[in-house]
Amino acid sequence: MKTAKGPERQSGRQRRMDMKSILAQSGLFEDVPRQTFSFIVENCELIDCEDGEIVFVEDDTEPRGMYIVVSGEVIITTEVEAGKEQHAPGQRNYFLTRLGPQDSFGEMSLIDGGPRSATATAQGPTSLCFIADDVVRKTVDRDPRAAYCIMRNVGAIVCRRLRESDFAVKHLL
Template identity: 35%
Template sequence: MTETPFDFDLIAQGGIPLQRFEPDQKIFVKDDEGACMYVVRSGKVAIVSAGAVLENVGPGETFGEIALIDGSPRSATAIAREPTEVAVLDEKAFLYLVQKNPSFALDLLRRLGRRLRFMTENQ
């Protein structure tokens, strides 16, 4: 079961914004409102909770999805570990990507499933 590489051309076609972060810059903080998710175009992002790195996210990978999907506050903090560029997907952009590339939704569900399984197995 392999993931489809993320299509950044589709991001450009949809007018979805990119945002840059410097090393150690916080992208969001635990308990922030979560109205968007992110796709890493370049760089690396650490997902941190209670001082521990839960995951390092690199190019083509996503983070912040749960808050976008369920509307809840952020459950962790995301910090750029090197110069990083991300695509910022709000609900409208998310729906655009799903409509233009339905496999995006399945890939995202697979990523979330693997993340949940990993966290459950490593408690």
Template identity: 30%
Template sequence: MIEYLSKVQLFSQLNEHQLNAIASICMKRTFKVGTVLFHEKELGDAFYIVFTGSVKIYTSSSAGEEKILTLAKAGDSFGELSLIDGKPRSASAQTLEDSTLLTLTAKNFLDLLKNHFDISLCIMQELCQRLRDTNQHVYDLTFLDARTRVIKNLIKLANKNGTRQGNVISIRMTLNYDELSQMAGVQKPILMQVMRDLNEKQILAFVGQEMRLDLAKLRGG
């Protein structure tokens, strides 16, 4: 557990004593694909760290339309916001595959922040980065055309969730096309059109359950 926690971005700067403090209050739980961990507007009762698998964080409109905010993979954490400010969840979370998560109850999480300033600072830095990401997303929706948004979103997924060999990044497909279009902020037909174009130019290839993005050809195309 200690070895794993040391690789989690939030805790990478912590010493063994601090990691032991976290490990002692963590619970490891396994969830089936499609499990909703919490709904938007519910009161928060836990903080989560992805051990294996992946989780989508999303919001829903009154008409039932989803907007995916981010994809959490192994080493990522989520669910702290409503525990800190005491307000309802700002988004929902659902597993995209069978996943194992480390969970901390609200009480244990808040006690951890009170007793360990370094951990509190890591949480604050993470929240600041998410705010910057949100600001960038608003900028993209305002100023970038649909094609550029799709390509930028594919690059973002590749950087965060892909594995690289030379100029080619392989991305395992845990999101379907509806979800990819939601993340990019475009209609599904536009997403499909852009992806077909990238495929015809051999920038993007589909192999089994993977997408492969050729960065060299992308720069040239």
């Protein structure tokens, strides 16, 4: 994974503008004041991934923070133990979802500080915005109302995904 900072950025200013537009459309920063939003944009990292590159692995504890897809796709998978009835030793990957531009992932680490609950892998060339948890903490210190808005929006995403998971489980049983 390459962090796109400084002169390595492809037309750095244009990429930052594209990222700012994607972040604004993602819904995560709804109702966040412009000045605080600009602070977040200035303090996030642009990361370029190649096809098949792993962003993070299930149970990783670092880096803490969340990602937003700027371009490309990310698939989220989890490892499940092979069932006894299948008599297959070991583990296998289970596809959870495919994410595209404006979609976020890794939010749970901002909420509970726990390890990653799944593995994220780039599908094709992919650009991501990484917002480290220390940027979120600084946002809380600078603007508690904005922090509330961000966490409310993150909570809405997590709740939507939980409802989707509940629906999927109901239809598996």
